[in-house]
Amino acid sequence: MNLCWTTLPQNLKLTRHGCDRGVGMNGAGIFGAIFARDVRLAWSQGGTGTMALSFFLIAVTLFPFGVGPEPQTLARIAAGVIWVVALLACLLSLDRLYQADYEDGSLDDLALSPLGLTGVAAAKILAHWVATILPLVALSPVLGMLMNLDGDAYGMLLLSLLIGTPALSLIGSVGAALTVSVRRGGVLMSLLVLPLYVPTLIFGVGAIDAAAGMTDALPHLAFLGAVTLVALVIGPVASAAALRLSLE
């Protein structure tokens, strides 16, 4: 078996040189491997999947105790409460996104992957979103019922959460990467990241209220999607830069 690398192109898709049986180097395979491992870990013992879901459930059910069970009151604040609690659940579960790897030394291995840290960060963010946030979104209609959400708004609740929550994972990942070497960095991370969540929260809730109030929700969704796209550009790159700091 002969390893005949001469010069490898430095982009994501590193093709095999005409080796007879050289070890393959495909970026998609690496991305998939990181994604699968993180999704697996998120739902294994000690993972963040169950924790975020149970927090989401419990925290939303607290509100009726606080503001009283009158259906009109609950209905008016339903969208806002569900979005804020989903946002906090996302923040809580992001704390260990990189810290677990930093502590057991596997962050060094992640940094040495030919995929590059930006690709690694993107894979881990996607895994976090799929494993930890999608279950929340799937559960949100149930909480909509608990909060007596207006009947026409359920579709928009799901749609706005689907379009908006990726930005929470993407920007939250930067906060997690910046505080990876900080003991109990979770508190600091929320201070860094929550101000950046404001646009997603405003447009997310705005879309649901528009749907409930029979007005046009499209502009809200459009801006929500735009914010997520910006986060998509910033998130992995800034996270990779922050992680490189902690490797030094």
Place this chain on the structure above:
Amino acid sequence: MAEFLDMGGYAAFVWTAYGLTALALVVLAVSSLRAGKKARDRVEQLRPRRRKGQA
């Protein structure tokens, strides 16, 4: 003069706003200046000893 101080009945708000602003700006400037001097003096203190140590 009294009429000027009264600020058309809004004296409390106007003078508090200006007063607190002045206070904050002065305190920030003075504390920055003084801390800078203190740090510079301590640097001067340490540096000759360092050079003596090397000599």
Place this chain on the structure above:
Amino acid sequence: MTGRHHSSFETRVLKADGLATSRGGRRVFEGLSFELHAGGLLYLRGPNGSGKSTLLRLVAGFVKARAGTLTYGDSDWTVNAPAYDAALIYAGHDNALKPVLTLRENALAYVSLMTGEAPAAARLDGAARLFGLTALLDRPARFFSSGQKHRANLMRFALLDRPLWLMDEPTVGLDAVSRQSLADLMTSHLAAGGMIIAATHDPIGVDGDELVLDNFTPKLEIDEAWL
């Protein structure tokens, strides 16, 4: 030797010239140069804090060089990250194992992280047998002793075909049998044209050149401007 198939590396020269770096605001070494050719083994000697680990992490691309150049063939590793050349395996102090995953799953995760594909089953079993971990292949890593965890971490050298090996204190916590397995593994790697840099105190039983880090301690701790 156990079922480790023979591989030959078309390796390139690793050349360090006048390397200098600092860590934690303090300069660690300066003017450090060495050359490593196919089949070469370089031991890093020197007391703790003399920069052995820092040099390994610099070669691996984690630490930036403040001055000097580090080239691997035509690729300049002080500029672009060594990761993209996929030419080195790095084993640090910590044993990068996920306690929840079994030894097989951890090994699979590592190899697919580096190549995007799963290792051949025979190769995985061979690597486990090499370090006497066959019985633990399907047990979660959280049950392992620290010695077993360390040996599991060393399995990476038997799982990937890469020319340059960077080893940080590889013999810590190894019993005599595993130490011999490691020595055999290293010898066959060198015979196949591979290269190794190892930071270690005790002898592994494989002869190689020595680089004493003390010779490169910086004259000036911090640059004059900041004094």
Place this chain on the structure above:
Amino acid sequence: MHRFANPAEFNRLADAILPWAKVVMAAAFLYGLYLALYASPADYQQGESVRIMYIHVPAAWMAMFTYMVVAVASFTALVWRHPLALLAGKAAAPIGLVFTGLALLTGMLWGKPMWGTYWVWDGRLTSVLVLFFLYLGYMALWRALDEEDKAGRAASILALVGVVNIPIIKFSVDWWNTLHQPASVMRMDGPSMPVEMLWPLLTLAVAYKAYFVVVLLYRMKLEINLRKLSVLSSLEVQG
């Protein structure tokens, strides 16, 4: 290393600028306060309380301006690894925090006589509040990491992510504001203002900027000496 990379060079530059900045600051403040408090008309609606605007608006402007300074310093520090740029970010942030705090404070004192409540969820005030948290995050990150150089670069990354998000936050808050409360409180800051009101505002804005330069240079000298202290004490440790 760049020409301004070493502290001695910077100190010479700072000592050259400082006297001029102080003169401009003093003159602008004196003349500005005279205009703001005495030589400008009361507003037909708000009466004399409109004078608070003359110190509220410049503070809000400076809060934003200072964050831009921090972002530029952070960019320079990250891209060219410029140690003084790193310290400039650290030196500027507390000034920005004070400006943001003052903008909030004077905004509340301005809102109370007109709207009967201290806090009004007006678009601009809310944006300044979010900016306040961005400053807190930046300064907290500086202190959180033990190694100074790493802490600085981490905070610089945060500042760059923050500065990209500021226009988005501003837009979303204004959008949210028009949604929930169409009447805006602080309409009185556009150029549509009568000229007599524009002069005090601009004069005080100049005064605030000059003040910023003076205190930034003070704090830069402080940060440089603090850095020297940590360098010297680390040498002491090794003896």
